[in-house]
Amino acid sequence: MASLADVARLAGVSKATASRALSGAGEVSPSTRERVVSAAAELGFVASSTAASLVTGRTRNVGVVSPFVSRWYFSEVIEGVEEALIREGYDLTLFRVQEDPSRRQRVFDYFLVRKRVDAVITIAVALSPDEVAALRALGRPVVGVGGGIPGMSSLQIDxxxxxxxxxxxxxxxxxxxxxxxxxxxxxxxxxxxxxxxxxxxxxxxxxxxxxxxxxxxxxxxxxxxxxxxxxxxxxxxxxxxxxxxxxxxxxxxxxxxxxxxxxxxxxxxxxxxxxxxxxxxxxxxxxxxxxVPREQGELAVSLALEAMSAPAPETRDVALPITxxxxxxxxxxxxxxxxxxxxxxxxxxxxxxxxxxxx
Amino acid sequence: MASLADVARLAGVSKATASRALSGAGEVSPSTRERVVSAAAELGFVASSTAASLVTGRTRNVGVVSPFVSRWYFSEVIEGVEEALIREGYDLTLFRVQEDPSRRQRVFDYFLVRKRVDAVITIAVALSPDEVAALRALGRPVVGVGGGIPGMSSLQIDxxxxxxxxxxxxxxxxxxxxxxxxxxxxxxxxxxxxxxxxxxxxxxxxxxxxxxxxxxxxxxxxxxxxxxxxxxxxxxxxxxxxxxxxxxxxxxxxxxxxxxxxxxxxxxxxxxxxxxxxxxxxxxxxxxxxxVPREQGELAVSLALEAMSAPAPETRDVALPITxxxxxxxxxxxxxxxxxxxxxxxxxxxxxxxxxxxx
DNA sequence: CGTCTTTGCGGAACCGGTTCCGGCTCTCAC
DNA sequence: GTGAGAGCCGGAACCGGTTCCGCAAAGACG
Structure with a gap:
């Protein structure tokens, strides 16, 4: 597995420059960028998202919390979310919460907390006050589609x-x-x-x-x-x-x-x-x-991404059209x-x- | 956000000892373990899985590749997989591959490769030779449910x-x-x-x-x-x-x-x-x-986890019962x-x- | 032509854990 | 009493990127 250091060595530059060249951030001359990019291609380099997440704090991963995946509404929303996320370069981690309280607690207290998600999208899920608190404590955008969460962005029909x-x-x-x-x-x-x-x-x-x-x-x-x-x-x-x-x-x-x-x-x-x-x-x-739940999913992603880049956390409640x-x-x-x-x-x-x- | 260093400081031990105490690996006296554990509880410490993954190389995350999430067979398998994974402490990252070739390529060449998954489960998906190659190149267990991948474990009815x-x-x-x-x-x-x-x-x-x-x-x-x-x-x-x-x-x-x-x-x-x-x-x-696709999903997780801990990569082909x-x-x-x-x-x-x- | 600014790049710190290695202490056997 | 060994723990390297800071070279300007 080629690492950034390997790429840098092959291109004859420092790790810092190699990183800048590949990520597009910072000043790099066109010629060295070209050298770095081709070195990366030659080595089949793919940046470790784990390492990147560790330092940036962003995981490029959003959690989706849903009580079902097999029912029509839910699976449609999930497909819409997945569609939009992959387009934006994000992964989707799926958490199914059911009635079983111990499993629920695991999801909220353990899985979601491990700094693995940049945002959470919940799908028509009933949350206990504790669960809402756990979600808030993440300090990340949360958007609820088809049933909102008190004090967080939501997206639903009337x-x-x-x-x-x-x-x-x-x-x-x-x-x-x-x-x-x-x-x-x-x-x-x-x-x-x-x-x-x-x-x-x-x-x-x-x-x-x-x-x-x-x-x-x-x-x-x-x-x-x-x-x-x-x-x-x-x-x-x-x-x-x-x-x-x-x-x-x-x-x-x-x-x-x-x-x-x-x-x-x-x-x-x-x-x-x-x-x-x-x-x-x-x-x-x-x-x-x-x-149209699929569109709701896509829209939820927009809201979440928007909230991630917004300076101040603001919540929005969007009412979807019905016909x-x-x-x-x-x-x-x-x-x-x-x-x-x-x-x-x-x-x-x-x-x-x-x-x-x-x- | 409390870090391991904070816990160690509060407990009056080194990071190394704190890590050992919390992970259960290595020799730690019962009394210091107790101190570390209560310090962690006091601070609400949750280990960053990102940092852990970086050094161990294991992510506790498996990728699921499926062409659909809304169709019965697929959603049932996904629910079974999710069920089994969360029980084992794993996350599930969902990748939907469709006909669109550029999106497919993104999934295989980019998303799956970023060292984010410990294993991959594919659900009845038709793979091109390139895609199969990409999957093998991951060097991780792959199990195909409902349609196998040449040379990898599979799980399907006859x-x-x-x-x-x-x-x-x-x-x-x-x-x-x-x-x-x-x-x-x-x-x-x-x-x-x-x-x-x-x-x-x-x-x-x-x-x-x-x-x-x-x-x-x-x-x-x-x-x-x-x-x-x-x-x-x-x-x-x-x-x-x-x-x-x-x-x-x-x-x-x-x-x-x-x-x-x-x-x-x-x-x-x-x-x-x-x-x-x-x-x-x-x-x-x-x-x-x-x-019973739900059981197939659970079984696929067993196979994948087993392959992860196995010394030599061995593939198994399991034929499921039908009635x-x-x-x-x-x-x-x-x-x-x-x-x-x-x-x-x-x-x-x-x-x-x-x-x-x-x- | 000297100074000021911009551009391009390298060194090094850093994210937050895990793990190797080695040292200290204590016990036990000879 | 001394040596060996086990138990417990700390220091430090390390995973693989990102980014701050600062330096050098090149261009702008009077």
Whole structure:
């Protein structure tokens, strides 16, 4: 393994000059730079980042803290972060934190502290006060995507607004009996997301003059989770709503599949709307509120890098844009249930028996 | 930030003794060890891994090279690797390699080389000879999961056997017209996987005396990919097989959804079998050949760590167990198509019009 | 032509640990 | 009583870069 000293010797200069020539910092004449560069190439020299980090204090490495890597939102953010980091010449060290408290503590008290990271990006992770304190104690930029950390930069959609947007879409179609399938504290994520989406949902209902009722079911944020809960809900005709607002597309897709299993037609008999614009949503024709986690990841890197070079530590809270994407999973409710209290009996609107949406 | 020198001073010993006391290596009397340890605790001392790496040459960090992080197989392996690594006190640095050749080169020539990793784990990634050479040049253990690297340790299922197992299941049910939906070179993965699964499929057909025919369709390894290709295939009654063998569960699930969209009943009119046991497979009732990528990741870490401490570099090739999981997506073919060449016309077996499998 | 400034470069300190080597003390055996 | 050996510890070199400081040569200017 060639070291800088070897390069310097071959080029006939000092280590100091060789370092300057290769890093581009400091004054070096073009001719000697050329000599050093070709010497480095000849020896296959690659600077030891370890040695560089030791003296500069910068590691060119950022830590990513996420509760999952396999779920859509998280893996998309991670891919975006990775993309942006490698472009900037940074490495990405992945820390998965789960419920297990001893493992969590290891991550926060041990791994992150070892001066190995220049910044930390957290992905929708619920942090205890101790963990927040540990993160602050690092003295490095921290940016939270999809769920912020008190007093640090964050980057997220307005979850209240997103939920309201989705719900208002259903309301504008005429739905009055809507159930929200969302996450709760048992999920290994920042629970603010769940409570804010629920709050937005209820705000929209209240705005439409719909009195509060039994309208929320805690649901695992996965397709099978949504499937199971929806199967239960939809299987009972008395509880069955005309529309479901799911807190994530995964839940929504599960609900669509449950409807299919039960022979309930979407959107004729049931409308479903989600949040995310998951990669499977288009195939399922799911109406949803789009966010682009991959871009969130890239943006998080920009924020982190910016904070690293900023003189004074300043935090920023960026609200990401959202858009409603209307597909074929939402439509006006069937007439018989539009005004359930008037009991139209089994009046079925003509033409409601159209072939499936693939037609 | 407290340094080792601060700890030593507080404990009234030399740096050398402090280091020995904290690392546990070397002779230190119990009483001084106690003094050093409590001094370290008092100062909140955490050893700089950067400094330690510089002198020892070990980083306690392993690199993971993967073409994707969002796809099921890959993210599961990554989670398994992360789990095992953190348990052993190692960090995980993630490198995503994609098609973009310049980015790939950066990863191999620059990032991995900077003496930052003690070992490398690659996940089903297709490597060029140059890239393999770069990896060998690291002089560190490399283990390939789901697709090996010539001359390095590997860890994978027997893809030929898995494909044969799946195909033979269909054959044993009486299927004679089976199409394979699989990946090809355009996928950003080790193409050996694709060609071996195809080979296993064809071996099984040949073993059953079925002459080679037009039986393979290149398919993106995703649910929407399988959906699209299957929609094409199944939409044409003359091409429609009685069974599909998909190279991955994602493709298989897409095919099941395509069948649903076309009103083709599974398994009565179409059997589908995949490989993986994806997290959605149970919900879809998919018959599949199970592999457990999370365990593969953990095992890869064991292999890598073992190779690191081994005196002589030795490579091992571990074949992982597979099991056929029979669910409700496979059944005997409908009679009318069992012997298509005899042209039974539109003979439909009585009772073939059963309600859906949810019944 | 002398002085002042700029440019280019080398020496050396330094980052924060680990580890080799050697010295001191104490014990034990002969 | 003395020599050997073990246990414990300190000094110092070292890993491989970066950067401060200062010197020398070259160019700018009156």
């Amino acid at each position: 979850d209240v607004a997103a939920a309201r947007l989705a719900t208002e879409h259903l309301l504008s179609l005429g739905h009055r009996h809507i159930v929200h399938l969302g996450g709760d504290q048992t999920e290994q994520m920042d629970f603010h997301i769940h409570s804010q989406r629920l709050a937005g949902f209820r705000q929209a209902l209240a705005g439409a003059g719909i009195p509060p009722h039994d309208d929320f079911l805690a649901t695992p944020l996965t397709i099978p989770g949504g499937f199971q809960v929806a199967l239960d809900l939809l299987g009972d005709p008395r509880r069955r709503p005309t529309a479901i607002f799911a807190a994530s597309d995964e839940i929504a897709i599960g609900a669509i599949m449950a409807a299919g299993r039960l022979g309930i037609r979407v959107p004729q008999e049931l409308s479903v709307v989600g949040i995310d614009d998951h990669e499977l949503s288009e195939m399922h024709g799911l109406t949803t509120v789009r966010q 409603l994407v209307v597909r074929s999973s939402t439509a006006a409710p069937p007439e018989r249930t539009t005004l359930p209290r008037e009991s139209h009996g089994h009046v079925v609107r003509a033409g409601a028996d159209l072939p499936d949406r693939d037609a | 893809d030929v056997a898995a494909a044969r197992l799946a195909t033979e299941h269909l054959l044993s049910l009486g299927h004679r017209h089976i199409v394979h939906l699989g990946g090809d070179q355009t996928e950003q993965m080790d193409f050996h996987i694709h060609s071996q699964r195809l080979a296993g499929f064809r071996q099984a057909l040949a073993g059953a005396g079925i002459p080679p025919h037009d039986d393979f369709l290149a398919t993106p390894l995703t649910i929407p990919g399988g959906f699209q290709v299957a929609l094409d295939l199944l939409g044409d009654p003359r091409r429609r097989p009685t069974a599909i063998f998909a190279a991955s569960d994602e493709i298989a699930i897409g095919a099941i959804m395509a069948a649903g969209r076309l009103g083709i009943r599974v398994p009565q009119e179409l059997s589908v079998v995949g490989i993986d046991d994806h997290e959605l497979s149970e919900m879809h009732g998919l018959t599949t050949v199970r592999q 056929l999981v029979v669910r409700s997506s496979t059944a005997a073919p409908p009679e009318r198509t069992t012997l298509p060449r005899e042209s039974h016309g539109h003979v439909v077996r009585a009772g073939a019009d059963l309600p859906d499998r949810d019944a």
